[in-house]
Amino acid sequence: MTRSKRSGMEFCCCYLPLVNVGAYLLVLETALVxxxxxxxxxxxxxxVAGEGVIPSWSKGLIGALGFITLAWQLLGLVSVARQMPTLYRTYIRVNFVLTLAVIVAAVAFLVVAGVQHNKAVTTCVATYGVIPSNSNAASSISVSSLGQDADAFSQSGRQICNIFVWAQTGVMGGLIVLMGLTQFYMLAAQRAYGGEQRQAFRDSKASYQDIPMNPRDSGVWEPRANDPYAPHQPTYGNGGGYDSYAAPHGDQYAHKPY
Structure with missing residues (x-):
């Protein structure tokens, strides 16, 4: 269990590759949303709160952004499965833009509905209001009483629509805020995971480069002065070169003929 100093978030890992369960869940959560x-x-x-106020093409715009974001999550799954830091960085950047676009569009349409609240209430009354018909003129109810009843029904319908439209506007606002906070947290977690993924990739490359792979005839393999098996005096072979594998000083079998 390690903790990232940059993000303060904990990630489980077994050096390489990283344990990617959390990364997969982040992508799948974004896809479901x-x-x-x-x-x-x-x-x-x-x-009801948007009838006659929000343009009809708004549904198509929000739906298209949602399905584009859904399709984009396939790239996130590939970048996590194949451990591709550069591709994953591209994924989270575009994912942030798509998420922001959905939230901004939803907030814009919510503001339009809130600003034109009275128009939405009028449309609600005209569409769902119940006004008694004058077809009962033969009854004992007078025309004036019919007018009073119609006004009463109209006023009651307007009050009901007013409450209903405000309630729907509040629910929409709450859902947008909840979705925005949740998805921005998920984006922050994806960004932190991407940083850990790139750091692990850089560490793996650096660890491989630190292994000494010098040839045997380099200075790395020369005997040290304090090596008990190193010769105290240089010896020279038939070719006149320095023999680093000569017998150490004091060896009883060093120069004894056989």
């Missing part, structure tokens, strides 16, 4: 965004944008009918 993107899928939910795309489905919720296209499948359900228009919400």
């Amino acid at each position: 993107a899928l939910a965004v795309g489905i919720c944008a296209l499948v359900p009918p228009s919400i």
Whole structure:
């Protein structure tokens, strides 16, 4: 268990490769959220708080961004599975842009709905309001009483729509805030994992380069002065060169003929 000094987050590892369970879960969580965004944008009918206020093409825009983000997670899975730090960095950068685009678009449409709240309430009353019909004119109810009842129903319907539209706007705002905080945390975790992945890759390259692979005739293999098996005086062979493998001084079998 190691702790990153840069991010303060803990990661389990076994040197190389890193244990990638958490990295896979981050990618899968982002994919599930993107899928939910795309489905919720296209499948359900228009919400009351946005009828007559939010443009009709907004559903297609949010849905397209959600499914593009979903497809982009395939690159994240590949970069984690194959331990490709450069590709993973590209993945998290584009993933941040896509996530930010979804959140910004959702916030923009929410602001439009909030600013034109009265128009949304009027559309709600016109669409779902119940106003008694004048077809019962033959009854004992007078025309004036019908008008009063219609006004009462209209006022009650407007109050109901007003509460309903505010409630939907608040729920949408809460969901956007929750999704934004969750996904930005996931992006921060992905960024921290990417830093650990690149650091491990650099450490692995450095560790391989630190292994001395010098040839045997280099100075690394020369006997040291304090080596008890090193000769005290240089000896020269038939070729006149220095023999570093001559028998040490005091060896009773060093120069004794056989």
